[in-house]
Amino acid sequence: MESIDIVTLQEIPEEKKFDFTPKSFEEYLGQKELKTKLKIYAKAAKMRNEPLDHMLLFGPPGLGKTTLSQIMANHMDVGIKICSGPMMERTGDLVAILSGLEPKDILFIDEIHRMPTNVEEVLYSAMEHFRVDMIIGQGAGAKSINLPINPFTIIGATTKSGMISAPLRSRFGIVERLEFYEYEELQKIILQSAKFLKIKISTESAIQIAKCSRGTPRIAKKLLRRVRDFAQVKNTHLSDSEFVKKSLSFLGIDANGLCKVDNLILQKIVENFNGGPVGLETLASLIGEDKETIETVYEPFLLRKGYLEKTARGRRIPAKKLLDLKKRLLGQKSTFL
Secondary structure (H helix, E strand, C coil), X not given: CCCCCCEEHHHCCHHHCCCCCCCCCCCCCCCHHHHHHHHHHHHHHHHHCCCCCCEEEECCCCCCXXXXXXXXHHHHCCCEEEEEHHHCCCHHHHHHHXXXXXXXCEEEEECHHHCCHHHHHHHHHHHHHCEEEEEECCHHHCEEEEEECCCCEEXXXXXXXXXXXXXXXXXXXXXXXXXXXXXXXHHHHHHXXXXXXXXXXXXXXXXXXXXXXXXXXXXXXXXXXXXXXXXXXXXXXXXXXXXXXXXXXHCCCCCCCCCHHHHHHHHHHHXXXXXXXXXXXXXXXXXXXXXXXXXXXXXXXHHHCCCCEEECCEEECCHHHHHHHHHHHHHCHHHHC
């Protein structure tokens, strides 16, 4: 089996950074309350000359959990190693990583809820006592040894905090959630990223892209790069808000920030069930998507914006939105195509 690829900050060449990555809390925009807490935690740990307490960051993908971990390492002037939970298939993989950490280093584990159970159990003594309990050999000749490791910090990131086992969750001294971003925060992120990419963009165009970004910086940056592609081919610039609107429409995103699949979900509920309720499996069959994709990718945004609600009988469109959607469906059929 191939060895696990561990990435440190120093191993990322500058020429391969095609997008702006904040390196300090000042450059990291949004999550104001969380940043204030993290600064206090980091400062207190430095004053005590101790490693930061183990931390669990959870929330939807694309909100900056990895970036925040890298900023924490920079802020505390320690090293950081980044790996993914599913990649650590054997206990020896984790032991090799832990034994290579310097004092106070940070080990960032993405998708920590997908870590195999046998590997997860190795973490328990490592997190609490900074040692690894291992069994060498088999049968009657097997021996249990304790391998001491340097004091370190684990920062776990997950999009599904409910799937983390209780024993692992209880070992995190800091548990924080990242929230979706407001339009104004995303606008600032887009302007910041545009400056890094040397793109001329107006504040009006930036807010247009922000409204279509589903509250997520990763999506905002992706849309900025795609609109830049259109501007480059059409030999125009992003200060033209009408051009940005047309580019977003070409990408399948309407004025309300809904993508084609969002509109297709709403269309099927309106046309086939008069607004619902409808079961998730039935809805998945109608639009040709699996139910997990609908539940994790599309539903959160529709629920947040009030286009959809969950009931005991299934999904339905609230009455205050249903009339408007019927008008749109009758008057502008292309919205749903």
